[in-house]
Each structure stands twice: as structure tokens, then as C-alpha cells.
Amino acid sequence: MSNLAIKHGAINLGQGFPNFDGPEFVKDAAIQAIRDGKNQYARGYGVADFNSAIAERFKKDTGLVVDPEKEITVTSGCTEAIAATMLGLINPGDEVILFAPFYDSYEATLSMAGAKITGITLRPPDFSVPIEELKSKISKNTRAILINTPHNPTGKMFTREELSTIASLCIENDVLVFTDEVYDKLAFEMEHISMASLPGMWERTVTLNSLGKTFSLTGWKIGWAIAPPHLTWGVRQAHAFLTFATSTPMQWAAATALRAPDSYYEELKRDYMAKKAILVEGLKAVGFKVFPSSGTYFVVVDHTPFGLANDIEFCEYLIKEVGVVAIPTSVFYLNPEDGKNLVRFTFCKDEGTLKAAVERMKEKLLRK
Ligand SMILES: Cc1ncc(COP(=O)(O)O)c(C=O)c1O
Structure with missing residues (x-):
């Protein structure tokens, strides 16, 4: 097109x-970082100051306190965080539930991981979750479910009721949740809710996000995955052999970005x-x-x-x-x-x- x-x-x-x-103060921070010689390989799971900035932001947004060293992995855009999550935590033959329509990299990376995809279609006018269909498709054989809120392409936001129902089904069936929240700061009609913040969900959720949409810097490709240590372990195994590390000066600038005032x-x-x-x-x-x-x-x-x-x-x-x-x-x-x-x-x-x-x-x- x-x-x-x-x-x-x-x-x-x-x-x-x-x-x-994107904003001048973030671009200035990138130029400064380059001038300051922050130009060699970054630590694999992220520049320490950026990991801390992500943890600070996440606490402000969700109230959750996470360990920046053990629970955050910096990636090259959310797209790499998605790939690392699928490849690191899904084994060939694992069943994964995917709501359609969806951002196209989900299906592609699930296929790379050898997942068995079960689709559930969200339909207009409100693209709400068909709960009965979900109940009929989720089971003890389901390894993970993918959520994207706010949702590309529809603009739908998952309501608290929908998220709570999905959460209780995931707890009941011991299912992981991978949640893509790259549009969390573009929530206009209702409050954005992070799945990880719901009771009992932190230990089974990988939260994926990036800088691009919030700071109008889509070409920078700085993203991250937040998850408890046992899930972060899998994400990092894949990340280590996808890109190993992400652009150093841009991570320094991204730390400045995430500390922007309200x-x-x-x-x-x-x-x-x-x-x-x-x-x-x-x-x-x-x-x-x-x-x-x-x-x-x-x-x-x-x-x-x-x-x-x-x-x-x-x-x-x-x-x-x-x-x-x-x-x-x-x-x-x-x-x-x-x-x-x-x-x-x-x-x-x-x-x-x-x-x-x-x-x-x-x-x-x-x-x-
Ligand atoms: C739902 C969703 N997730 C992830 C991405 C990609 O994010 P990034 O540019 O940080 O890789 C996009 C970009 O369009 C998107 O719409």
C-alpha cells in the first residue's frame, strides 16, 4: 500500500x-549520549539506568515494584520483545490463544516457535471478548494467551471485566499472559489497565512495551519486556541470540524520555x-x-x-x-x-x- x-x-x-x-529533550539526550562516548555494546539486558527508568515508570503506572536487574529486559523495539517472548517461552506444539485481528508479528513469531495457534475473533461494533468462546477454547493444555490493549488495529481497550475474566481463566488453567501495551499512553476513552497488576497475575504475565508510539520515535526501536525472574529467564535466553544488546546511546536517551514530567x-x-x-x-x-x-x-x-x-x-x-x-x-x-x-x-x-x-x-x- x-x-x-x-x-x-x-x-x-x-x-x-x-x-x-519526537520531542527535542529526548533527541538532545541522544546527541549528548553519543558525544559522551556511550557508544559501545550495552549490557545484554539493558543499560542499568534505563532498566531503572523502566521500573520507575512501571511503578507509577501500575503500582507494581519490579527489580530492574532481574525482571526487565531491554530489546530492539517491542517487536523483538515479542519475538524473544515467543521463542523463549513457547515450545513446539504448545497451544497459544490469539485474538484476531492482531499485530502481524504475533502470528509470525508464534509460527517460528512452532506454536499451535487457536484464534478467537473480536467482532464489530465493540470488538468485545466472546467470553463463552474463550471458555470453550482455553484448557489445561493452553500454554499462553496474547493480549494487546489498547488494541491495534481496532482501538479497542480491554475492560476491567474482560481482563478479570481472562485472568481467572488463566489462573484456573495455569496459562501465561503475554500483553502488548505499546499504546498504553494513548488511552483516550478509558483508563488503561495492565494485566500484570491484577491479583494473581504478576507471576504469569510478560508485559511488552516500547518507546516508539509514546515519544513519536518509531525509528529508534527501543522496547522492553517486564516479567518475573522465571519468565524473564526465557525471554533473555532468546534475546541473547536475537540481538544480544540494543543501541547504547538510544537507551540513555530513552531513560530521559521515560522520566518525562506528567x-x-x-x-x-x-x-x-x-x-x-x-x-x-x-x-x-x-x-x-x-x-x-x-x-x-x-x-x-x-x-x-x-x-x-x-x-x-x-x-x-x-x-x-x-x-x-x-x-x-x-x-x-x-x-x-x-x-x-x-x-x-x-x-x-x-x-x-x-x-x-x-x-x-x-x-x-x-x-x-
Ligand atoms: C500492537 C503493536 N505492537 C508492537 C508494535 C511494534 O513496536 P516497535 O516499533 O517498538 O517494535 C506495533 C507497531 O506498529 C504495534 O502496533
Whole structure:
């Protein structure tokens, strides 16, 4: 889609990276770290000061006190944390439950680990967890369940009730939880809840996160996994042979980032809420059915009022005839048919770009 977009000069509301830069104080910290000679291999599981900054942040967010030396592993983006978790803690043949739609690296890395994937589809309008289906699929043979909240691509946030039900099923069946929380600071409509903070869950949960979304620095690829020592052991075994260590100066800068004052996070949220309003109101005015998005910088719509056969045809039409890029969601499902009516737009773009995309759609996208 991005290649087609370049060819047609389309406005890219597809791939989830900001078209604006990260904060000056974090970039300055990176430059300073390089100038200060922090340029050789970092310790495998992270620069000590960064591990501490992650622990401080996690305590502020969840109330949990973790040991930065034994319970935190720094990785090259959340993507590596995901891979290290799957490869380090899943054995060939292990059953893992995956909610679809999902971030594509889950399925890929589970396949690399030889997992047996059991899918459960979250369906519009609210993409809530089908509890009865979950109860019928989880068992003592289940090794782990994957959660992503706030959720890419739908913007769904798992409610406390959903998380509590999942938690009690995991405790009952002795199941691990891998929870991807990279959008935790982009929670607009409700409070973000970390699975690890629920009673009885810390000892069976790996929490995955990264710097990219919160600090508009997706190209830095700094991530981490937080887990009790017996799970961290597995994550580190895999990490040691995936990348061994992550960029040293960027870890020093990331420590500065995570110690940002509350006002940074408040402003980030305010900015994104303004962007979201422009896109959501615009998409509604164009004629899409827009599904509620509580967090992330994504929103999912039903494209069927415009008469195209499926999400891929719609996205191709949107690029070639209208000049706007969206992402077909069928790529996020085990069964692509489940996503054929839905496409994803992102609002991690400056307001001028969002308004221009909406104008193009208002002008050229006609209902059939
Ligand atoms: C749900 C989810 N997890 C992880 C990532 C990747 O994070 P990172 O860039 O830190 O590897 C993304 C990026 O789009 C994502 O949407």
C-alpha cells in the first residue's frame, strides 16, 4: 500500500508512524549520549539506568515494584520483545490463544516457535471478548494467551471485566499472559489497565512495551519486556541470540524520555484527541460507519457503503482514485474473510494532513 501510495501521490493514513518528530529533550539526550562516548555494546539486558527508568515508570503506572536487574529486559523495539517472548517461552506444539485481528508479528513469531495457534475473533461494533468462546477454547493444555490493549488495529481497550475474566481463566488453567501495551499512553476513552497488576497475575504475565508510539520515535526501536525472574529467564535466553544488546546511546536517551514530567503525557493525549476528532468526524461526514476507538492512533471503519467488493479492492480504489491510503484489515486475521468489510485509518499525522485527506474523500469518494 505504501508503494502504491508513493506512485499515486496519495496521503498516507495507512502505516502507523507519525509524520512529525519526537520531542527535542529526548533527541538532545541522544546527541549528548553519543558525544559522551556511550557508544559501545550495552549490557545484554539493558543499560542499568534505563532498566531503572523502566521500573520507575512501571511503578507509577501500575503500582507494581519490579527489580530492574532481574525482571526487565531491554530489546530492539517491542517487536523483538515479542519475538524473544515467543521463542523463549513457547515450545513446539504448545497451544497459544490469539485474538484476531492482531499485530502481524504475533502470528509470525508464534509460527517460528512452532506454536499451535487457536484464534478467537473480536467482532464489530465493540470488538468485545466472546467470553463463552474463550471458555470453550482455553484448557489445561493452553500454554499462553496474547493480549494487546489498547488494541491495534481496532482501538479497542480491554475492560476491567474482560481482563478479570481472562485472568481467572488463566489462573484456573495455569496459562501465561503475554500483553502488548505499546499504546498504553494513548488511552483516550478509558483508563488503561495492565494485566500484570491484577491479583494473581504478576507471576504469569510478560508485559511488552516500547518507546516508539509514546515519544513519536518509531525509528529508534527501543522496547522492553517486564516479567518475573522465571519468565524473564526465557525471554533473555532468546534475546541473547536475537540481538544480544540494543543501541547504547538510544537507551540513555530513552531513560530521559521515560522520566518525562506528567505534563508531557497530558499534552500528548490532548494533541492526539484533537487529531482523532478531525479524522473521526471527517470519516463520518464522508459516509463511513466508524467504529468506536478508545485508544491507539487507529480507527476502523466499515467501507461497504461505497460498494467495493472487499477491503483490498477498497484500499486500492482509495489510493488510485481518491489519493488517500488506508490499510485493509484482512491481513490482521487468521481468516482473512473476517476483515473484508473493514479498513484502518491512522491519525498519527499533523492536522493539516488529516484535514487534506478528509477533503479528498469528501470530494471524490461517492456512495454507490
Ligand atoms: C500492537 C503493536 N505492537 C508492537 C508494535 C511494534 O513496536 P516497535 O516499533 O517498538 O517494535 C506495533 C507497531 O506498529 C504495534 O502496533
